[in-house]
């Protein structure tokens with residue numbers, strides 16, 4: 504059997520459970536007991552069994568278990584899931600295997616389970632060290648939980664840790680963000696993802712905003728915070744490889760890089776997961792009961808499938824490439840889309856180059872300059 508190893512895929516598995524809903528949360532997550540988690544694991548097994556033959560000649564080099572809160576599921580769940588996926592798909596030797604954990608449900612026992620299951624990257628949802636602020640926004644973890652999590656990781660010298668940091672929470676000060684970043688640097692976290700809070704409709708935070716109970720953070724403040732973070736992290740030896748992502752050299756997230764490359768494919772399993780495979784997008788149902796019923800009936804979890812046209816791919820290539828510090832490969836763009844951007848967007852490129860916002864590197868990549876990343880959206884719009 505010939506396996507194509509030239510374009511390894513990513514595998515994402517969604518765990519839709521949390522102990523309670525955070526005020527700002529727009530993800531698909533439910534508070535469920537052991538029995539419901541078992542039903543979900545059975546459904547995931549069924550989905551894997553239904554799909555494995557389609558991927559018999561493909562290879563994967565990243566696994567990402569995200570949520571929700573993957574660390575909330577009962578002990579043994581992740582080990583069992585890992586065994587199932589290893590026996591169903593092909594993986595390269597150096598596969599990156601990430602699991603997201605919430606400090607409130609992370610334990611030493613679960614940590615050992617993950618390591619034995621092959622997890623080699625742990626993503627800790629720190630978000631912010633201001634306990635009072637986290638409580639105000641419905642997040643459950645305490646400072647003790649966070650300290651304990653890092654103690655477990657440090658004692659076992661676990662080498663590859665990411666932390667997510669949320670920026671733009673109403674009431675969050677610049678110094679509290681910098682404190683959070685410094686704490687992560689001190690704890691030798693190798694990768695830091697900074698997320699700007701989006702206040703989505705149908706969230707508790709959106710209702711609070713509408714009632715005037717909170718005020719959104721102003722754009723200028725956000726730019727200031729982003730520049731400060733960039734400075735602190737650069738000084739500590741991290742480099743920004745994508746708009747919101749920083750890593751120590753060699754610790755970029757292999758899995759996330761696939762999301763920013765329109766030529767990489769990934770398979771998403773579970774409720775609300777989506778996939779991008781050979782130019783098609785697939786969306787799994789967002790309802791847990793519908794997902795489990797579909798699996799019990801041997802039907803597909805996909806509720807929608809769409810072909811990504813060349814025009815959409817062109818737009819995505821510009822948007823996603825410019826989010827990355829390496830930028831947009833102009834030669835490849837010309838070859839793939841039959842368009843010389845230096846001609847078709849000549850005026851915009853000239854103007855923004857003169858303003859010092861963008862540059863064209865020696866190897867012909869168009870890049871946004873470091874100081875202008877916080878306003879990258881407006882730059883990208885000019886080039887679409």
Ligand code: SF4
Nearest residue numbers: 521524525528530571
């Ligand atoms: S922990 Fe994450 S997924 Fe769960 S409710 Fe909070 S924001 Fe949503």
